[in-house]
Amino acid sequence: MEKDADGFYAPASADAAEAPAVAAAAAGSSEIPATEEKHEDPSASNLIKSTFEVSVTLADQQADPHSPLYSAKTFEELGLHQDLLKGIYDMGFSKPSKIQERALPLLLSNPPQNFIGQSQSGTGKTAAFVLTMLSRVDFSLNKPQALCLAPSRELARQIMSVVVAMGKFTNVQTEYAIKDNLPKGASNVTAHIIVGTPGTLTDLIKRRVIDVSEVKVFVLDEADSMLDQDGLGDQTLRVKNMLPRNRPVQIILFSATFPDNVRTFANKFAPNANKIELQKTELSVDSIRQFYMDCRNEDHKYDVLVSLYHLLTIGQSIIFCQHRHTADRIAQRMTAEGHKVASLHGAKDAAERDAIIDSFREGREKVLITTNVIARGIDILQVNMVVNYDLPLMNERGDNRNRDDARPDIETYIHRIGRTGRFGRKGISINFVHDKRTWGQMEQIEKATGKHIIRIETHDLDEMEEQMKKALK
Numbered sequence: 001m002e003k004d005a006d007g008f009y010a011p012a013s014a015d016a017a018e019a020p021a022v023a024a025a026a027a028g029s030s031e032i033p034a035t036e037e038k039h040e041d042p043s044a045s046n047l048i049k050s051t052f053e054v055s056v057t058l059a060d061q062q063a064d065p066h067s068p069l070y071s072a073k074t075f076e077e078l079g080l081h082q083d084l085l086k087g088i089y090d091m092g093f094s095k096p097s098k099i100q101e102r103a104l105p106l107l108l109s110n111p112p113q114n115f116i117g118q119s120q121s122g123t124g125k126t127a128a129f130v131l132t133m134l135s136r137v138d139f140s141l142n143k144p145q146a147l148c149l150a151p152s153r154e155l156a157r158q159i160m161s162v163v164v165a166m167g168k169f170t171n172v173q174t175e176y177a178i179k180d181n182l183p184k185g186a187s188n189v190t191a192h193i194i195v196g197t198p199g200t201l202t203d204l205i206k207r208r209v210i211d212v213s214e215v216k217v218f219v220l221d222e223a224d225s226m227l228d229q230d231g232l233g234d235q236t237l238r239v240k241n242m243l244p245r246n247r248p249v250q251i252i253l254f255s256a257t258f259p260d261n262v263r264t265f266a267n268k269f270a271p272n273a274n275k276i277e278l279q280k281t282e283l284s285v286d287s288i289r290q291f292y293m294d295c296r297n298e299d300h301k302y303d304v305l306v307s308l309y310h311l312l313t314i315g316q317s318i319i320f321c322q323h324r325h326t327a328d329r330i331a332q333r334m335t336a337e338g339h340k341v342a343s344l345h346g347a348k349d350a351a352e353r354d355a356i357i358d359s360f361r362e363g364r365e366k367v368l369i370t371t372n373v374i375a376r377g378i379d380i381l382q383v384n385m386v387v388n389y390d391l392p393l394m395n396e397r398g399d400n401r402n403r404d405d406a407r408p409d410i411e412t413y414i415h416r417i418g419r420t421g422r423f424g425r426k427g428i429s430i431n432f433v434h435d436k437r438t439w440g441q442m443e444q445i446e447k448a449t450g451k452h453i454i455r456i457e458t459h460d461l462d463e464m465e466e467q468m469k470k471a472l473k
């Protein structure tokens, strides 16, 4: 049943890799004011200093009706509680994004109705469901009332940091349901909002550590992966089946992607839902410029990656590999050759995973070599480059082990490149292809997403730098 080696799609044991969590610094905090802002390399590291400046004109984007960030409304008009408005402004948000503007009235209306929401990566879905959870909680009742599930411990921790930041002016109490960070004591979690991963939450409910009798809201972030039956679907369903039947529970599903095979199940999982959906051609944001490099063979991919190192460290970069051992091997080799890189995947223990992602989030590491484990949801604004060292693949059974019948995993591709270009920022993705098969797979990705992928010569680093400057301008 395990779909991926990295806990991203893994079953109960996926949670096994989870650990102590801190309500990290507000992951959601926006650094973009409503006017133009320049971002220079924020890192204090002594690596090569940025020569590029990335300018973002959020006000312009929020005024453009074709942008997913467009908004005709203000947060005040969305009927949010004063304490939540304070939290939102404290995070630096000035106007809702399109998904927030459209989803919040539907999410907050009474009686509560189920909701299925789709919007491109980095367009503010988290705030929409976090505000809903915070709005529906009765803070005078010390029992779990909202549950939120995500496919990885890293994402659960990030969501929690948004709950804490947005709920800063409320009396909200929170608790994790992720491995190695379990509630203290054997029973009676009194927190209002629980954020976790499905295996651990199932376990805590079964052991009666978490009482779900007062739960009113059940959120699935990255809902398509959470409902995919080859992945976390069974466990998520198990959680749903443990929720109270004698009272309505509002079910909320969000993702940037909803492939057809999951959409049908999503409709059953959240019946009679209000829906906001994207067209197939709108799946990724235009601010991400996509490139590819035609490498000679597997070994050459490594050389090309190394040759890109100074470009990778201009902002921050995420390098995606299909397997853990590839991530480790590349990281070890690059480190031995004097480059500073970190690697993160599901085989590492929970504490180490937390330390690595925190260090990357804080800009202490600039290059993160990883697997699909952080392909979804992770929001680090300084990431301006994503490299698909291996293209994301899956076979008919939905796993990625056997390469012979592998086809490109379009959804994972969209999520991976979506780690850059967050909330109107510019970003770059580079695919490495190295033979006819990978070339064909990339063509399929290009066709499916409807976005042109531009060739860059592997030996022409000046051109690469030129293209990068242009793309990030």
Ligand SMILES: Nc1ncnc2c1ncn2[C@@H]1O[C@H](COP(=O)(O)OP(=O)(O)OP(=O)(O)O)[C@@H](O)[C@H]1O
Residues within 6 Å of the ligand: 027, 028, 029, 030, 092, 093, 094, 095, 096, 097, 100, 119, 120, 121, 122, 123, 124, 125, 126, 127, 255, 256, 376, 377, 378, 379, 381, 418, 422, 423
């Ligand atoms: N209204 C807003 N104004 C300014 N910044 C915002 C606003 N809403 C969200 N953001 C910021 O935009 C970034 C992306 O938001 P978020 O992580 O919720 O995206 P997402 O749609 O969930 O993406 P993904 O599909 O990758 O999970 C975050 O840094 C968040 O703080």
